[in-house]
Amino acid sequence: MSTPFALDGQTVLVTGASSGLGRHFSLTLAKAGAKVAVCARRTEKLASLVEEIETFDGRAMAFAMDVADVTSIAAAVDAAETELGPISVLVNNAGISVQKSAVDMTPEDYDTLMDTNQKGAYFTAVEVGKRMIAHGHGGSIINIASVASLRPLAQLSTYCMSKAAVSHMTRALAVEWARYNVRVNAIAPGYIETEMNSEYFASDHGQSFVKRFLRRRVGVPENLDGALMLLATQAGEFMTGEQIVVDDGLNLAM
Numbered sequence: 001m002s003t004p005f006a007l008d009g010q011t012v013l014v015t016g017a018s019s020g021l022g023r024h025f026s027l028t029l030a031k032a033g034a035k036v037a038v039c040a041r042r043t044e045k046l047a048s049l050v051e052e053i054e055t056f057d058g059r060a061m062a063f064a065m066d067v068a069d070v071t072s073i074a075a076a077v078d079a080a081e082t083e084l085g086p087i088s089v090l091v092n093n094a095g096i097s098v099q100k101s102a103v104d105m106t107p108e109d110y111d112t113l114m115d116t117n118q119k120g121a122y123f124t125a126v127e128v129g130k131r132m133i134a135h136g137h138g139g140s141i142i143n144i145a146s147v148a149s150l151r152p153l154a155q156l157s158t159y160c161m162s163k164a165a166v167s168h169m170t171r172a173l174a175v176e177w178a179r180y181n182v183r184v185n186a187i188a189p190g191y192i193e194t195e196m197n198s199e200y201f202a203s204d205h206g207q208s209f210v211k212r213f214l215r216r217r218v219g220v221p222e223n224l225d226g227a228l229m230l231l232a233t234q235a236g237e238f239m240t241g242e243q244i245v246v247d248d249g250l251n252l253a254m
Contacts, residue, residue, distance in 0.1 A: 004235035008033035011084045012232070013077065015067055015124055016094030018045035020194040021144065024221035025091050025228060030058035032229065034089070037080035039065035059084075067094045067120030068112075077127050086135045089232045090128040092121050093144045102157045110158055117162035122169055129173065129182055138181025142231045143170050145188040147247040163188075167243055174241030183240040185231045190247025192219040214253035219246070
């Protein structure tokens with residue numbers, strides 16, 4: 001019997017799927033029964049993800065996508081729908097960070113970050129959203145924002161700006177697409193340990209930083225599964241324009 005948290009037979013597209021949260025999200029959604037289009041610039045890393053999904057009889061296919069290139073987004077979405085069927089869920093996850101003081105940020109740094117985090121997220125949502133509207137079945141778009149969308153973080157001014165834009169974009173698109181049954185929500189994670197930052201959090205400086213957190217710990221990708229599955233499935237069908245903060249109380253303490 002189908003459950004509210006099932007995704008059996010549905011097509012999900014995940015951007016930034018080659019590592020970190022994107023890889024974890026892809027595995028979680030495949031285990032819920034979805035056919036997963038895993039997308040990233042580094043397609044060589046996607047092959048092992050597809051193989052891992054196939055080990056538990058899941059279905060996934062890899063597609064090259066650079067969200068900073070609008071033509072690349074359209075080509076990947078078109079290929080994913082051709083191979084796997086109309087997209088029901090988008091996990092708009094691709095993102096980068098540039099850690100510098102504002103006075104040291106260059107126009108090139110700014111453009112690189114915004115082209116991925118803001119412009120890329122926007123045009124990925126638009127490309128998938130217009131197809132959901134055309135297909136007439138609605139769908140769920142899940143933007144990955146950050147606790148940085150809620151409060152400024154030192155040395156991350158541009159990153160904070162980009163994630164604030166993603167949060168407001170979520171609300172704006174939710175209003176625009178509500179009549180088409182396209183839900184648009186966001187998840188705002190706190191600090192989550194992945195292979196990209198695990199060395200830092202294990203260091204003395206990283207451990208000292210963590211002691212400033214409300215509960216003195218860093219999250220793991222699995223901590224986001226509840227919010228992800230709520231927004232991806234019918235369990236969250238009465239939600240749109242919302243941002244779920246999953247930060248272990250970080251924004252209360254720092």
